[in-house]
Amino acid sequence: MDLTAEAEVRPKRYAGILLHPTSFPSPYGIGDLGKGAYSFIDFLKDSGMTAWQVLPLGHTGFGDSPYQPFSAFAGQPLIISIDHLRELNLLWNEDFNDMPQWNPEDISYGDVIPFKMGLLRKAYKRYMDPDIVDGFSNNHKLVEEFEEFKKTADWLADYSLFMAGKDHHEGAPWYMWEDSLKNPNKTEKKKWREKLAEDIGFYDFIQFLFHIEWTKLKKYANDKDISIIGDIPIFVAWDSADVWSHQKLFMLDSKGYPTEVAGVPPDYFSATGQLWGNPLYNWPEHTKTGYDWWFARIRHQLSLTDFLRIDHFRGFDKYWAVPAGEKTAINGEWREAPGENFFTNLEATLGYHMPIIAEDLGEIDHSVIELRDKFGFPGMKILQFAFENPNENNFLPHNHIRNCVCYTGTHDNDTTLGWYRNAFEASRDKLRRYYSTDASDVCWVFIRACFGSVANMAIVPMQDILELDSWARFNKPGVGEGNWSWRYKEEVLTEHLKKRLFETAKMFGR
Numbered sequence: 418m419d420l421t422a423e424a425e426v427r428p429k430r431y432a433g434i435l436l437h438p439t440s441f442p443s444p445y446g447i448g449d450l451g452k453g454a455y456s457f458i459d460f461l462k463d464s465g466m467t468a469w470q471v472l473p474l475g476h477t478g479f480g481d482s483p484y485q486p487f488s489a490f491a492g493q494p495l496i497i498s499i500d501h502l503r504e505l506n507l508l509w510n511e512d513f514n515d516m517p518q519w520n521p522e523d524i525s526y527g528d529v530i531p532f533k534m535g536l537l538r539k540a541y542k543r544y545m546d547p548d549i550v551d552g553f554s555n556n557h558k559l560v561e562e563f564e565e566f567k568k569t570a571d572w573l574a575d576y577s578l579f580m581a582g583k584d585h586h587e588g589a590p591w592y593m594w595e596d597s598l599k600n601p602n603k604t605e606k607k608k609w610r611e612k613l614a615e616d617i618g619f620y621d622f623i624q625f626l627f628h629i630e631w632t633k634l635k636k637y638a639n640d641k642d643i644s645i646i647g648d649i650p651i652f653v654a655w656d657s658a659d660v661w662s663h664q665k666l667f668m669l670d671s672k673g674y675p676t677e678v679a680g681v682p683p684d685y686f687s688a689t690g691q692l693w694g695n696p697l698y699n700w701p702e703h704t705k706t707g708y709d710w711w712f713a714r715i716r717h718q719l720s721l722t723d724f725l726r727i728d729h730f731r732g733f734d735k736y737w738a739v740p741a742g743e744k745t746a747i748n749g750e751w752r753e754a755p756g757e758n759f760f761t762n763l764e765a766t767l768g769y770h771m772p773i774i775a776e777d778l779g780e781i782d783h784s785v786i787e788l789r790d791k792f793g794f795p796g797m798k799i800l801q802f803a804f805e806n807p808n809e810n811n812f813l814p815h816n817h818i819r820n821c822v823c824y825t826g827t828h829d830n831d832t833t834l835g836w837y838r839n840a841f842e843a844s845r846d847k848l849r850r851y852y853s854t855d856a857s858d859v860c861w862v863f864i865r866a867c868f869g870s871v872a873n874m875a876i877v878p879m880q881d882i883l884e885l886d887s888w889a890r891f892n893k894p895g896v897g898e899g900n901w902s903w904r905y906k907e908e909v910l911t912e913h914l915k916k917r918l919f920e921t922a923k924m925f926g927r
Contacts, residue, residue: 428819431644431874432918432927433468434461434882435828437483437891438496439524442907446519446529450630451498453907455637460910462641464918465927469638470646470876472828474631474721476580478657481526481901482892484650484728487580488658489714490572492627495533501630507540522889524902537626541619559629566625571713572658573624578609579658581616590656592673599673600664631721639723646774646876647722649714651732652679652695660696663710666703667696677738680746684780690737690746691895697738700755708759712766723772730775730794731785733759756784760792774822774874778802798823798872800863801836804848813851814870823872825863825881828891832880833860835887860884861917868925875927882918883909 441448441457448454461469475486476493502508517528567573582591582598597605610617638645653659655675660667668676675696683690703711718725727733734756739749764771775789777796789796798821803812810816817823825833837845837859849855854862860881867875880889883905892900
């Protein structure tokens with residue numbers, strides 16, 4: 418996706434905000450696809466923004482990380498709009514008598530998950546109740562769409578059986594189930610589908626709700642000239658519907674346990690590297706299938722978004738393989754991934770140039786750059802990195818190229834205000850001299866720099882737009898708790914903020 422090729426005369430210069438839907442204001446403890454989402458799209462439009470970047474939209478598992486979902490295809494049930502279900506008469510006022518008191522700037526997943534999943538189950542029960550004729554079940558158009566969705570979503574049957582299996586086993590991972598469900602043949606699958614039919618129906622139902630709500634929101638954004646940038650992690654979780662239902666595509670032993678796992682080698686961030694633990698792909702098996710699972714995954718994600726960022730893009734060139742059972746990532750080795758062959762076939766399958774953004778951060782060698790550039794994928798430039806490095810470096814704005822995406826920071830970085838306050842004095846001094854500023858307004862110094870870059874796409878996390886300190890940081894890599902929980906209050910989207918963003922974007926031709 419060479420953004421420079423998008424227009425013959427002058428490429429579009431996107432300006433956008435990085436914000437996950439869970440961060441929207443909502444009276445139900447977590448952001449959702451209801452009123453807060455539409456208000457945010459209106460804010461983007463009024464502010465002169467043309468892009469919205471999200472994190473992966475999947476059904477999260479243990480740890481609540483969007484990068485470790487239960488499925489590479491399924492949507493996040495926790496962001497289904499509760500108000501929408503009330504409009505459909507599937508939820509009633511009495512269902513909210515025991516609703517917890519929520520912190521409007523934080524998500525308590527321990528309370529949100531049982532509360533929202535409980536509401537979704539009540540909604541499904543009413544949908545299935547023949548005595549309740551008002552609402553969804555009396556809306557023949559929606560019922561027909563639901564039936565069509567179940568027929569056309571090829572991934573749905575395995576996802577719903579997987580989730581029903583987890584519920585049946587009280588949340589135990591699939592590799593601890595009995596053999597008849599851990600690695601079922603067709604006859605065994607049929608028996609389990611009959612046995613778990615009610616729970617399977619529930620998961621079909623909530624995925625349909627996600628589908629219709631997200632489709633409506635995406636159209637609303639696109640109609641206002643807002644493009645949505647999606648995100649997929651290159652690896653998938655071990656305890657996921659994908660690994661369970663496609664075990665031959667992963668490096669597993671006969672009992673379903675990984676023989677090798679993913680990570681990255683030691684570097685200046687960590688003396689022992691990072692041990693992620695995801696099972697690695699059995700790439701020869703993927704190649705035999707013509708990359709069917711991967712291509713279906715990418716096509717599905719591109720039906721939800723307009724662009725797609727691939728996290729840990731370098732894993733398509735080479736990946737770090739660590740023997741299972743190792744305590745650190747030190748004793749791994751680099752292995753070749755299909756790289757050029759994969760993307761050549763993907764482009765032929767899609768039939769158009771791929772709207773992919775390559776997350777090319779960290780230790781990147783020349784072959785990764787060659788792969789990225791061969792297919793015209795824009796890479797990422799992080800302004801915080803420009804000043805953490807005391808030397809001349811490619812993250813400094815005077816070294817940017819058009820075909821890249823400039824960020825002040827990402828979901829993995831501290832907020833810009835938090836970063837500046839915690840940075841070494843040498844970094845702060847370099848920033849002040851580079852921009853001839855006293856840094857008293859450091860967030861907007863960075864926003865102006867980001868929008869002023871020659872990069873065809875400029876993205877700023879919402880926390881930087883709001884000039885928030887480290888308390889609002891979204892994720893601390895390597896820290897297992899307290900992440901993914903930040904939310905904003907509706908009243909912070911002021912007219913003054915809209916005007917300031919609009920004028921800044923316009924100043925730099927975005």
